[in-house]
Amino acid sequence: MALAEVKPEQVVFSEKLMKRIEELKSHFPEGKKKSALITVLHEVQDEHADWLSVPVMDRVAEVLGIKPIEVYEVVTFYSMYNQQPVGKYVFEFCRTSCCATRGVEDLMEYTCQKLGVGMNEVTADGMFQVKGVECLGACGYAPMLQLGDFYHEFLTKEKMDALIEDCRAGKVEKLSKV
Amino acid sequence: MGRKILTEHINVPGIQGYDAYRQHGGYRSVEKALKMAPNDIVEEVKKSGLRGRGGAGFPTGMKWSFIDKKSGRPRHLVCNADESEPGTFKDRYMMEKIPHLLVEGMITSSIALEANLSYIYIRGEYMWVYRILERAINEAYAKGWLGKNIQGSGYDLDLYVTCGAGAYICGEETALIESLEGKRGNPRIKPPFPAVVGLYGNPTVVNNVETIMDIPWIVMNGGEEFAKIGIGKSTGTKLISASGHIRKPGVYEIDLSISVEEFVMSDEYLGGMYSDRPLKACVPGGSSVPILPAELLFKTAKGEQRMMTYESMSDGGFATGSMIGSGGFIVYDDTTCVVRNTWNFARFYHHESCGQCSPCREGTGWMEKILYRLENGYGTQEDIDLLWDIQRKIEGNTICPLGDAAAWPVAAAIRHFRHEFEYHVRYPEKIKDRKHFEYEPWEKVKHLMGSKEAVAV
Numbered sequence: 001m002a003l004a005e006v007k008p009e010q011v012v013f014s015e016k017l018m019k020r021i022e023e024l025k026s027h028f029p030e031g032k033k034k035s036a037l038i039t040v041l042h043e044v045q046d047e048h049a050d051w052l053s054v055p056v057m058d059r060v061a062e063v064l065g066i067k068p069i070e071v072y073e074v075v076t077f078y079s080m081y082n083q084q085p086v087g088k089y090v091f092e093f094c095r096t097s098c099c100a101t102r103g104v105e106d107l108m109e110y111t112c113q114k115l116g117v118g119m120n121e122v123t124a125d126g127m128f129q130v131k132g133v134e135c136l137g138a139c140g141y142a143p144m145l146q147l148g149d150f151y152h153e154f155l156t157k158e159k160m161d162a163l164i165e166d167c168r169a170g171k172v173e174k175l176s177k178v
Numbered sequence: 179m180g181r182k183i184l185t186e187h188i189n190v191p192g193i194q195g196y197d198a199y200r201q202h203g204g205y206r207s208v209e210k211a212l213k214m215a216p217n218d219i220v221e222e223v224k225k226s227g228l229r230g231r232g233g234a235g236f237p238t239g240m241k242w243s244f245i246d247k248k249s250g251r252p253r254h255l256v257c258n259a260d261e262s263e264p265g266t267f268k269d270r271y272m273m274e275k276i277p278h279l280l281v282e283g284m285i286t287s288s289i290a291l292e293a294n295l296s297y298i299y300i301r302g303e304y305m306w307v308y309r310i311l312e313r314a315i316n317e318a319y320a321k322g323w324l325g326k327n328i329q330g331s332g333y334d335l336d337l338y339v340t341c342g343a344g345a346y347i348c349g350e351e352t353a354l355i356e357s358l359e360g361k362r363g364n365p366r367i368k369p370p371f372p373a374v375v376g377l378y379g380n381p382t383v384v385n386n387v388e389t390i391m392d393i394p395w396i397v398m399n400g401g402e403e404f405a406k407i408g409i410g411k412s413t414g415t416k417l418i419s420a421s422g423h424i425r426k427p428g429v430y431e432i433d434l435s436i437s438v439e440e441f442v443m444s445d446e447y448l449g450g451m452y453s454d455r456p457l458k459a460c461v462p463g464g465s466s467v468p469i470l471p472a473e474l475l476f477k478t479a480k481g482e483q484r485m486m487t488y489e490s491m492s493d494g495g496f497a498t499g500s501m502i503g504s505g506g507f508i509v510y511d512d513t514t515c516v517v518r519n520t521w522n523f524a525r526f527y528h529h530e531s532c533g534q535c536s537p538c539r540e541g542t543g544w545m546e547k548i549l550y551r552l553e554n555g556y557g558t559q560e561d562i563d564l565l566w567d568i569q570r571k572i573e574g575n576t577i578c579p580l581g582d583a584a585a586w587p588v589a590a591a592i593r594h595f596r597h598e599f600e601y602h603v604r605y606p607e608k609i610k611d612r613k614h615f616e617y618e619p620w621e622k623v624k625h626l627m628g629s630k631e632a633v634a635v
Binding site: 027028029032034035036037038039041042066070073074077078079080081095096097098100101102133134135136137138139140141142146149150176177 | 261262263264265266267269270295301302303304305306308309336338340341342343344345346357358359360361362363378419420421422423427428429461465506508510514518519522523525526529530532
């Protein structure tokens with residue numbers, strides 16, 4: 001997928017988001033508002049099609065009163081921030097030891113084949129993407145994947161089929177409520 | 179049945195909410211702590227012998243007594259809920275099911291440390307748990323357990339939850355502090371320790387979720403009562419996250435006094451092996467600790483019964499022992515390929531290295547590459563020695579323990595399963611056409627390797 005062009009003037013933070021950012025800033029002492037950055041970036045990413053473009057990051061810097069580079073270096077360090085557009089539903093399979101011993105690799109292959117994509121590719125309709133990530137802390141409930149804010153555990157091929165159908169039907173919730 | 183300190187009320191309907199939690203004795207430890215002298219609480223925790231449940235096992239009371247109360251600078255308590263050690267999922271289970279226990283523990287512990295601003299730092303992937311904690315904290319504010327002048331005592335405390343964004347390294351306490359300050363999670367050089375210079379340069383204590391959750395019980399029942407459970411210096415109960423090829427994966431609260439054999443085989447706990455295959459190996463304390471082959475799991479090298487305690491688990495040092503670590507108990511059956519599993523861990527550490535120290539940044543990458551080569555049937559005999567050499571050069575040469583954590587699993591795998599690495603080198607054609615983790619049980623192929631099995635290093 002070609003990198004989407006985002007112009008600075010297109011970046012709009014909703015009133016709800018701005019209110020939430022102010023609330024998060026209030027959790028930290030005066031002069032230490034930068035501490036809110038990591039949480040704020042999650043909220044901003046959720047509101048901007050799950051990825052952070054440079055103009056969006058610049059706006060975050062402005063809102064928190066820090067330099068843009070301070071936002072860039074954080075975004076590039078942490079693996080949950082996307083620096084390019086992603087599929088609407090991203091299946092992030094945990095592929096570390098415990099999930100791997102319980103068959104996650106077969107499941108990833110199956111899902112890729114079913115959707116007709118390779119790992120990390122977005123389907124042509126922009127709906128799905130399959131990723132392998134490192135341990136998500138659900139080792140006893142393996143194999144599992146993360147979709148948005150939620151975990152889907154004890155997966156089987158049948159459950160994958162059902163999950164994909166539910167996504168297509170718009171029945172899957174991605175975000176947990178504030 | 180063992181004692182249930184943390185999980186006693188976990189299945190009470192509605193315990194996620196304030197009312198049910200309060201009805202079952204919730205927040206009583208705060209009432210009691212507010213009437214105690216803060217240093218007396220620290221003394222109780224010292225007496226309890228409670229050891230940090232995050233992995234290192236450092237005595238909590240001692241850690242608390244190091245906090246600088248003399249300088250007059252503001253103090254902070256930070257709860258480490260960045261649980262990301264592969265094999266560990268106990269904190270998430272607890273926070274999801276009974277969030278108020280963590281909030282209560284944070285308040286009681288903050289009273290002991292005389293901290294007025296505390297944080298819970300949770301990993302970004304647990305976003306729905308973040309919301310659960312946020313709700314619990316809001317309820318606690320509404321009921322007067324947080325904020326100004328708590329329950330009319332004159333003590334003020336603000337508590338907030340904040341999150342990470344996918345970095346294992348932020349479970350290291352100084353990296354966590356950096357991340358909490360809104361920066362990259364690069365660990366700091368110690369000393370100075372966080373107890374003197376921590377969050378915002380102020381004295382700070384960082385404790386694991388489970389450690390904090392033990393505090394209310396200790397305050398209510400006394401440290402001595404806690405110390406009565408367990409054996410020797412392993413006091414109290416411990417949450418164990420069990421996963422892998424077992425019948426009943428999940429989170430278990432155990433007394434630190436049962437045997438490993440009972441834990442794995444009895445129906446009360448793990449219920450034995452899933453699909454009844456023989457047990458091959460076990461990683462008893464999260465991915466960082468040395469893997470133990472079956473013959474060293476139930477019995478130590480001396481032939482004594484191995485117990486689920488800090489001391490017994492590490493009996494024999496790294497040569498024939500392991501560590502209880504964070505309690506991430508992963509069990510493997512005989513179809514598991516140790517080389518593939520070690521490669522899997524090496525990939526994890528390479529991905530999670532922050533890149534600050536070159537032995538770790540470069541070394542984890544090389545270990546991953548060499549293990550990948552071996553795993554896929556392209557390795558040589560020299561690769562095994564090279565791997566050993568690399569892990570030796572990482573261990574102890576980095577700012578934080580991630581380097582050690584990356585080196586140990588590789589060292590232990592070679593130490594105990596060198597024959598499997600050699601098998602990969604000698605029979606690459608057998609390796610190349612198998613699928614993923616599928617592996618011929620060692621019993622079936624060992625005749626190919628001659629009589630000598632394990633080669634001690």
